Amino acid sequence: MNEMSKNENLDIQIYNFAYLDENTKRMIRRALLKALCIPGYQVPFSSREMPMPYGWGTGGIQVTSACLIPKDILKVIDQGADDTTNAVSIRKFFQKTANVAVTEKTSDASLIQTRHRIPETKLKEKQILVYQVPIPEPLRFLEPRETETRKMHALSEYGLMYVKLYEDIAKHGHIETAYAYPVKTNGNYVTDPSPIPKFDNPKMNNSPAIQLFGAGREQRIYAIPPYTNVKSLDFEDYPFEAMKANFKCSICGSSDSYLDEIIVSDDGKRSYICSDTDYCKEQTKLNSKKED
Amino acid sequence: MENYPFSENSINSSIAFRSLVNATSYPGRTFQINKLNKPSVLSNAAATILITLCDNESNVYLSKEYNTEEVRNWLIFNTGAIISNKKNADFVIGTWKSLLPLNEFKIGVPEYPERSATLIIEETKYKKVKCNIDGPGIKNKLNIDLPNPELFIENNNLYPLGLDFYFTNDLEILSIPRSTKINIIKSEH
């Protein structure tokens, strides 16, 4: 454990709640509050070594660690599922280091850490959604230099971004970008929503919940406060569309949730199921009630 | 396995910080802070903000009423913060009147708008003007009383640069970040 101190009288070890030491938390907490004051702007922070490799959500884990309180009920999802290796190991990590309660139910959770999805169940006030972010800079693929992207954000110089999206339309007849589709936050900063499917983008807009983003390797924190305008970039003649596969979930029958394509037999037969496993369970329960 | 011996400090600071997250996320609404050991001149809420956020990289400006030996010693002992002038301050504490004019405090720079001061306004004995606020974190327009609302309007006009405010009163905290838009409601007479 990091930074543990010894209580000599009782000879027991005193741990920092939720792993990170107080000095690190102070630095992250200052960054988080400024991030909330400047929606969509990426605040630099000094990322700490975590007991798991980059790519495992170390940015999200540090944000969660700085926000967690003892009475939190934590949910962790990876691609919508609570039972993947990544989600399970992060959940276990906070059970061990913060002794918090955990849940798979979106509506019961007070803090949700996520990779690649926003839950289908509508979030509520004071719920915190922590996103794991691999590349926080939406302009990175246009301009690799940090000094330049900073200037572009400072001057709201987003013309190149629109050019890139429009090239897509010219080439393919529609915008190809299906994940990490860029948004404009509070009419100001162009922001990377993390690699969620664009189907999830509208859920970010005007949400009652608090959305926090952590990028560990890239050392950036940003936020979308509740009730904030989040608009997916688009054009008058090509408005943004949050499309999904036009199928029903083969488990719960839902046609309004984001679906994963799965191969169900050796001869390559395909089927579709909800990516959000909690939502699928809830819908299945509702269906069986209706039948009763 | 059941009860880990977490340090009391790290639990208290987590609870305090969560109140700050809520207050900052939902401007214009009042949130509760817990009591703590602090100098008598400081409110619990103001002391909580300082002790939760400051470290030895934080410059703190204390206005005249708060710049006492007791406050300085408490702050330096608990956080290592540096007592600073207005111009360099990351955190500012004072009554509303004592902090005017606001234009000496740092508002950040276009490439780094977060390098700006956070102002903690103690006491509520200022001339209140009825205002209507809107912006990120505010569901429906909210009515609140503010001192010199024209200064908050000016501050919002600097967005994304600007100052971020917390109003503190005993155990209560309310935030007005730079993103909040202010409309003055005409006084009725």
Ligand SMILES: [Zn+2]
């Ligand atoms: Zn389903």
